[in-house]
Amino acid sequence: MAMLNDRCRIRLTPTSSMTFLYCLLLAATVTMLLSGCSSQQARVDSHETLNAALWTQTSAEYAATTIQAYQLAAANMDQALADRQWTAALEQDNDYADLPPAIMLDLDQTVLDTSRYNARIILEYGSHAREHFAEWCRQSTAPVIPGTKDFIDHATRQGVTVFYVSARKEALRDCTTRNLQALGLPLPAQDRLLLNDGSASTSKTQQRARIAAQYRVLLLIGDNLNDFVSDSKTDPDTRRALVDVHAGRWGRQWIILPNPMYGNWEASLYEYDYSLPRDERLNRMLQQLQQ
Ligand SMILES: [Mg+2]
Numbered sequence: 001m002a003m004l005n006d007r008c009r010i011r012l013t014p015t016s017s018m019t020f021l022y023c024l025l026l027a028a029t030v031t032m033l034l035s036g037c038s039s040q041q042a043r044v045d046s047h048e049t050l051n052a053a054l055w056t057q058t059s060a061e062y063a064a065t066t067i068q069a070y071q072l073a074a075a076n077m078d079q080a081l082a083d084r085q086w087t088a089a090l091e092q093d094n095d096y097a098d099l100p101p102a103i104m105l106d107l108d109q110t111v112l113d114t115s116r117y118n119a120r121i122i123l124e125y126g127s128h129a130r131e132h133f134a135e136w137c138r139q140s141t142a143p144v145i146p147g148t149k150d151f152i153d154h155a156t157r158q159g160v161t162v163f164y165v166s167a168r169k170e171a172l173r174d175c176t177t178r179n180l181q182a183l184g185l186p187l188p189a190q191d192r193l194l195l196n197d198g199s200a201s202t203s204k205t206q207q208r209a210r211i212a213a214q215y216r217v218l219l220l221i222g223d224n225l226n227d228f229v230s231d232s233k234t235d236p237d238t239r240r241a242l243v244d245v246h247a248g249r250w251g252r253q254w255i256i257l258p259n260p261m262y263g264n265w266e267a268s269l270y271e272y273d274y275s276l277p278r279d280e281r282l283n284r285m286l287q288q289l290q291q
Pocket of ligand 1: 107110111
């Protein structure tokens with residue numbers, strides 16, 4: 001802009017009003033173009049999970065929310081232990097009243113705080129990729145979600161079997177085990193840690209059915225709808241309707257924790273098409289904003 005004005009000043013004479021107007025118009029046009037470029041640049045440089053990751057990592061409100069959820073879970077578990085008709089698993093279709101009690105917890109953003117991985121996406125990786133997550137996971141440094149350890153210790157003292165049921169791949173078993181042990185979370189046997197080997201038999205639904213065949217499932221705890229029900233990997237409206245279908249279970253047999261960073265809620269906005277370029281993904285997400 002300074003160069004442009006200098007050029008205008010050099011060419012300007014008292015009688016060259018047309019040239020002066022031309023320069024003003026040119027300067028205004030360039031200003032508009034530069035302004036447009038800079039807002040375009042701001043969008044590209046921003047990261048869509050920045051607020052979500054910061055809220056998870058720094059806000060008092062996030063910790064209060066998860067502690068609240070786990071204190072509710074503890075109170076409900078005590079009630080569930082006394083009520084032999086209580087079960088949390090829709091897959092529990094057996095004669096379960098006298099089966100030993102168990103609880104099922106998802107891992108990421110339920111037990112383990114993986115927001116540091118999201119921070120690394122923002123600062124370094126640029127996007128999620130399976131190999132990125134594996135690299136981060138091998139450090140085994142995820143903190144525990146506030147409130148989780150007190151709850152799990154309470155369940156263990158009550159004689160309740162704790163199952164961790166995760167979509168993490170089997171290849172991550174060792175680093176996941178190290179992370180749980182470093183946090184002092186109970187893992188008395190590897191069959192309490194159920195991971196995904198890529199087959200349908202290790203879907204969350206199948207894992208719930210397998211546990212429900214041997215235990216009375218007192219509570220399901222997770223951050224994603226598929227930690228509770230099958231067939232939830234669908235469009236946002238259908239997912240929302242599923243919540244209403246099971247309205248009586250939330251805050252009772254089912255305890256859900258917030259995860260604004262990622263999950264099927266987000267992928268459903270672009271039809272789970274992870275191959276889409278980032279710009280196209282963002283476009284589809286922007287189209288679904290309501291104002
Ligand atoms: Mg999770």
